[in-house]
Amino acid sequence: MIPDAAAPPFPAPAASGAGAGFAWALRRDLRIGVRTKGELGVQVLFYVLVATLFPLATAPERTLLAALGPGVLWVAALLASLLSLPRLFASDFADGTLEQLALSPYPLAALISGKITAHWVTTGLPVALLAPLLGLQYALDDPARYTLAAALLLGTPVLSLLGAVGAALTLGLRGGGGSLLALLVLPLYVPVLIFGAGAVEAVRGGLSAAPHLSLLAACLLVAAVGAPFGAAAAVRIALE
Amino acid sequence: MTMNWFKYASPSSFYPLAGRIGAACAVAAAALTVAGLYLAFVVAPTDATQGESYRIIFIHVPTAWMAMFIYLVMAGWSALALGFNTRLSAMMAQALAPTGALMALLALWTGAFWGRPAWGTYWAWDARMTSTLILLFLYLGVIALRHAIADARRADRACAVLALVGAINVPIIYFSVRWWNTLHQGSTVSLTSAPKMAATMLAGMLVMTLAAWCYAIAIALVRVRAIILEREGGSAWTRELMAAEATA
Numbered sequence: 001m002i003p004d005a006a007a008p009p010f011p012a013p014a015a016s017g018a019g020a021g022f023a024w025a026l027r028r029d030l031r032i033g034v035r036t037k038g039e040l041g042v043q044v045l046f047y048v049l050v051a052t053l054f055p056l057a058t059a060p061e062r063t064l065l066a067a068l069g070p071g072v073l074w075v076a077a078l079l080a081s082l083l084s085l086p087r088l089f090a091s092d093f094a095d096g097t098l099e100q101l102a103l104s105p106y107p108l109a110a111l112i113s114g115k116i117t118a119h120w121v122t123t124g125l126p127v128a129l130l131a132p133l134l135g136l137q138y139a140l141d142d143p144a145r146y147t148l149a150a151a152l153l154l155g156t157p158v159l160s161l162l163g164a165v166g167a168a169l170t171l172g173l174r175g176g177g178g179s180l181l182a183l184l185v186l187p188l189y190v191p192v193l194i195f196g197a198g199a200v201e202a203v204r205g206g207l208s209a210a211p212h213l214s215l216l217a218a219c220l221l222v223a224a225v226g227a228p229f230g231a232a233a234a235v236r237i238a239l240e
Numbered sequence: 241m242t243m244n245w246f247k248y249a250s251p252s253s254f255y256p257l258a259g260r261i262g263a264a265c266a267v268a269a270a271a272l273t274v275a276g277l278y279l280a281f282v283v284a285p286t287d288a289t290q291g292e293s294y295r296i297i298f299i300h301v302p303t304a305w306m307a308m309f310i311y312l313v314m315a316g317w318s319a320l321a322l323g324f325n326t327r328l329s330a331m332m333a334q335a336l337a338p339t340g341a342l343m344a345l346l347a348l349w350t351g352a353f354w355g356r357p358a359w360g361t362y363w364a365w366d367a368r369m370t371s372t373l374i375l376l377f378l379y380l381g382v383i384a385l386r387h388a389i390a391d392a393r394r395a396d397r398a399c400a401v402l403a404l405v406g407a408i409n410v411p412i413i414y415f416s417v418r419w420w421n422t423l424h425q426g427s428t429v430s431l432t433s434a435p436k437m438a439a440t441m442l443a444g445m446l447v448m449t450l451a452a453w454c455y456a457i458a459i460a461l462v463r464v465r466a467i468i469l470e471r472e473g474g475s476a477w478t479r480e481l482m483a484a485e486a487t488a
Contacts (some may be wrong), residue, residue: 156355165405169398173388180388185403187377188409191416197419219412230405236399 033122043084050076052132061071064137066147069138070148070200077127077152078189081159082182084123085167088160089235090117093171097212099239109232116164116228117157124156140200147203147213154216155196160229161220168234192219206210249326250467252477258468260412261462268456276451279444292359298444302452303315303346304368307375308410309341310456314382315407318400328464329398331471334386335463339456341379347372374413378406392471418436 033040054072055065092098131152131229135145166185173180199212248254276420281300281315314336321329351369352362381397440476472478 137275162405165401169385169402170388174390180384183377184381187374187381187413188405190374191409191412194416195421215416226408230401232403234398237394237401240394 015177018107018110021110022114022117024071024106024152025101025111026118027113027114029118030121033118034229036201039087040122040126043080043123044130046083047076047080047127047130048134051137052140052175055137064202065138066079066140066144068074069135069140070144070197071206072138072191073134073148074152074155076185076196077124077131077156078193080127081123081156081163081189083187085163085181086178087152087169089171090167092212093238098171102236102239105233108235109228112164112168112231113224113228114229116160119164120157120160124152135165140204143203144200147209149201150213151196151199151209151216152157154213154220155192158192158216158219158223159189161231162192163221164231165227165234168231168238171235171238192216195219246326249324249328249473250329251331252475255465255468255481256463260463262458263466265454265458265461269451269458272451272454274449276444276447279447284440284444285438287326289404290358293354293382296354297441298448300347300350300354303343304372304448305449306452306456307340307344307347307372310336311375311403311407311410312377313371314340315403318403318407321396321400323475324402327393327396327471328468329467330331330400331464332381332460333400334396334437335460337379337382337386337458338463339459341383342375343452343456344372344376344379345473367414367420370417371410371414373412377409421424 051073058064058068089098092101102108104111128149132145132149135148140148162186166188168180169184170181172182195212196214199209199216202212203209276298280295286292290424309343316330317333317336321324321333332439348369351372355364356362383403385402386399389398414483469478
């Protein structure tokens with residue numbers, strides 16, 4: 001079970017069970033992430049670039065930008081997540097690692113949960129942490145920017161979880177399945193987009209963001225419980 | 241008396257049954273459409289506020305209902321396909337997807353033509369319109385995934401997983417869009433507080449809904465027969481069937 005040629009053989013954990021499998025997959029994918037940080041940097045840059053293009057396409061008026069900002073930053077986060085999804089399984093599928101994972105004694109859903117968590121740490125988390133900074137470009141005030149970051153912290157894991165199902169379903173399809181993945185995954189992202197951007201809108205309108213953030217947290221809980229099993233089922237279908 | 245519940249789970253025994261039910265539903269659909277359109281265009285009175293333009297409701301409402309309902313039926317067949325690993329259930333799900341997409345498209349299209357005279361706009365970000373549009377995308381996703389996978393059995397299972405994930409999401413999407421809309425602005429024209437309908441209008445709509453049901457069943461069964469023949473093309477029973485049809 002060698003992740004890639006450059007990495008040393010990764011020792012399998014002695015203990016067995018869902019927790020050990022989760023921790024093992026999380027550490028392995030994080031290590032791969034650290035070793036391919038150039039690729040991750042480009043994905044974060046993509047997010048910054050998309051967010052920078054919108055003010056250029058409209059007038060740089062502060063009121064207009066503040067109204068557009070939350071939505072634009074959320075859509076950019078969705079696109080950045082979509083762009084990074086093939087990384088989740090594609091290389092492991094190509095070199096046979098995924099097959100080994102499916103054959104291992106650990107529950108596949110636990111291993112996939114670990115992989116999804118690593119995916120979020122390397123793609124969703126940087127996006128959420130960068131958002132307050134990019135909010136400055138959109139003339140958002142402090143409460144709005146911090147709400148945006150909080151909403152992204154709750155929402156981006158949902159994107160990784162739902163996206164994992166789509167990424168697993170499109171494994172090994174003709175043409176890489178890039179635009180197909182967008183068609184499968186983006187409609188499922190709609191509630192997260194609405195609640196996430198809605199939280200910032202509520203704060204800008206002088207209301208509490210708590211209802212939106214609670215709904216995002218509810219989405220996260222449902223997705224965290226269900227999506228790994230869906231992704232595991234889809235991986236097994238792809239490996240048949 | 242014992243009954244074999246799985247008798248018609250086999251494509252070869254379902255094929256003739258699907259033909260009979262499909263033909264009956266096609267006849268019923270034609271008769272109900274004629275009756276429904278007669279009620280819609282001749283019997284039902286002109287609406288006091290909307291004039292003649294309201295008559296598109298007789299197409300619009302049945303297609304919108306069918307678009308939602310067919311997704312649920314498709315998800316149900318998908319669950320059966322994953323649970324029992326029956327080929328025919330997956331074929332039924334495959335046969336329903338294009339009809340569901342068509343219904344969603346028709347609901348949006350007729351809604352736009354209705355919205356123009358009634359609201360003064362082809363499109364508004366009304367909660368129902370938005371969620372129907374997303375439902376159309378979900379259907380197109382299932383169809384596109386089916387076409388992208390060469391192996392039919394893998395496509396069956398992958399589409400089943402996608403349909404089930406979508407079915408869990410449909411209510412969440414619906415409520416998220418509804419809350420989003422009410423948070424932003426009040427709807428200018430509320431669909432829910434429609435004026436009381438004349439009895440003949442309601443009757444026309446219900447007859448048209450039954451017609452849409454029969455149409456959907458008939459067309460799905462025609463399509464599933466085509467799928468069965470396509471997939472089982474090399475088997476002995478299809479060759480016998482073809483030979484019998486060639487001599488008849």
